[in-house]
Amino acid sequence: MTRLHGLYGLTDATLMPTDTLMLERVEAALRGGMRLLQYRDKSTDDARRLRQALALRDLCRQYDCPLLINDDVELAHASGADGVHLGQQDGSVAAARDRLGPAALIGQTCHDRIDLAQRAIQAGADHVAFGAFFASRTKPEAELAPLALLQEARARLNVPVVAIGGISMDNVARVVAAGADLIAVVNALFAAEDIQQQAERLTQPFHVS
Numbered sequence: 001m002t003r004l005h006g007l008y009g010l011t012d013a014t015l016m017p018t019d020t021l022m023l024e025r026v027e028a029a030l031r032g033g034m035r036l037l038q039y040r041d042k043s044t045d046d047a048r049r050l051r052q053a054l055a056l057r058d059l060c061r062q063y064d065c066p067l068l069i070n071d072d073v074e075l076a077h078a079s080g081a082d083g084v085h086l087g088q089q090d091g092s093v094a095a096a097r098d099r100l101g102p103a104a105l106i107g108q109t110c111h112d113r114i115d116l117a118q119r120a121i122q123a124g125a126d127h128v129a130f131g132a133f134f135a136s137r138t139k140p141e142a143e144l145a146p147l148a149l150l151q152e153a154r155a156r157l158n159v160p161v162v163a164i165g166g167i168s169m170d171n172v173a174r175v176v177a178a179g180a181d182l183i184a185v186v187n188a189l190f191a192a193e194d195i196q197q198q199a200e201r202l203t204q205p206f207h208v209s
């Protein structure tokens with residue numbers, strides 16, 4: 001497994017209202033160079049969630065892109081996804097590691113706190129996420145974190161660091177220069193008119209850093 005790096009897309013049920021549109025839009029992002037995908041669906045429709053996770057797993061495999069499931073370790077297990085993303089209220093990272101095994105990718109939200117990241121890594125996370133760095137259309141209630149946190153995280157943590165929240169073409173170069181290994185994006189990627197081209201553009205700062 002290569003080190004996690006680059007554009008990390010998160011699906012969004014509003015921007016992808018049908019299975020067909022979801023797969024088309026995700027495939028466009030994969031063609032444009034997306035390196036990691038998270039299936040993020042807050043619905044309680046378990047049959048739909050399993051069906052979509054399985055379809056995304058098959059698609060992502062064709063592009064050698066790992067798939068993570070948001071919030072739900074059991075869906076990650078049942079769908080054969082590559083791992084899971086957990087928030088601070090989404091259950092134990094150690095239990096997820098036990099359930100999914102040593103090869104699984106497990107990320108945890110750490111907001112603006114290095115101590116939470118250290119705890120996550122201790123519990124078995126192999127990457128950590130900070131943010132929101134800018135106001136987010138997808139999650140407007142997310143509290144803001146300062147960009148300087150990314151440099152500190154890179155210096156103090158020995159796992160890939162994800163930046164999330166309001167990342168767009170206006171700020172992506174600054175986020176990458178500040179030290180993000182991955183940029184996690186919903187709106188600026190999947191609401192774009194040409195998603196493949198937008199993925200290429202959002203990936204550009206990683207080629208110059």
Ligand SMILES: Cc1ncc(COP(=O)(O)OP(=O)(O)O)c(N)n1
Nearest residue numbers: 070085086087088109129162164184
């Ligand atoms: C990469 C990444 N970072 C942060 C989050 C947010 O997780 P959480 O705080 O659990 O909030 P929800 O996404 O579950 O609403 C994330 N999903 N992905």
Ligand SMILES: Cc1ncsc1CCOP(=O)(O)O
Nearest residue numbers: 136138139165166185186187
């Ligand atoms: C899930 C999540 N957690 C913090 S911000 C956010 C949403 C990111 O979406 P966008 O890229 O549209 O701001």
Ligand SMILES: [Mg+2]
Nearest residue numbers: 071086087090
């Ligand atoms: Mg969550």
